[in-house]
Amino acid sequence: MKYEAERELVIRYAVEMEDRDLTVGTSGNVSMRVPDGAIITPSTIPYKEIRPEDCCLLDLDGAVLEGEKIPSVEHKVHLECYKARADVSAVIHAHPTVASAFAAARVPLPAFLDEFGVYVGDEVRVAEYAISGTVEIAKSAVETMGETANAVFLASHGMVCVGRDLAGAMHVARQVERGALIYLYTKMLGGPVDLPEDSKNLFAQVFAFYRTR
Secondary structure (H helix, E strand, O other), rough: OOOHHEEEEEEEEOOOOOOOOOOOOOOOOOEEEEEEEEEEEEEEHHHHHHHEEEEEEEEOOOOOOEEEOOOOOOOOHHHHHHHHHHOOOOEEEEEEHHHHHHHOOOOOOOOOOOHHOOOOOEEEEEEOOOOOOHEEEHHHHHHHHHHOOOOOEEOOEEEEEEEHHHHHHHHHHHHHHHHHHHHHHHOOOOOOOOOOOOHHHHHHHHHHHHHEE
16 A cells, blocks of 8 residues: 555544534545645545545546545545645645635635735635536636635635645644634624735735745
């Protein structure tokens, strides 16, 4: 079996995703880039029951290179992220409560906090609705996220977060869920105050630096 250490890392972050209430049950999925393509969690197996051999090794066209289990239904989203962004080596697709509310309402989340602009990007936009597991949802997610953000909402579904590694992708996922909750709280107080343009420009430069280093 190839990539045993990488498989164990994918499982570790899938369990963390559930433990941090970023998803429920077997919803969501986790993957990381490897030289042959990507390792991704299998479909419909509870995260704490997944064994390294259950994870699937796919090439970037979606062919199963190793593994007897069915890969996550959203594997196309993960593979499109890897093909579109050379800086991305990990993808987490999660269904956290507050972020999913934004996705269901089709409301984008702006970069209204300092750290948000550095790690998440300029805005978490909402990809057009498409059925799970289709090429359409994969392409919509990647096109909507673009090059200036590390996260995207999937309309009426959840969110996709990317990073240079799984720790980075998890950090983005936590930042988005926290930011979405803070944004709702600010609405109770009259709404967030927009950041100065020079601050936005600085954070955009830092975001771009982190992408390329």
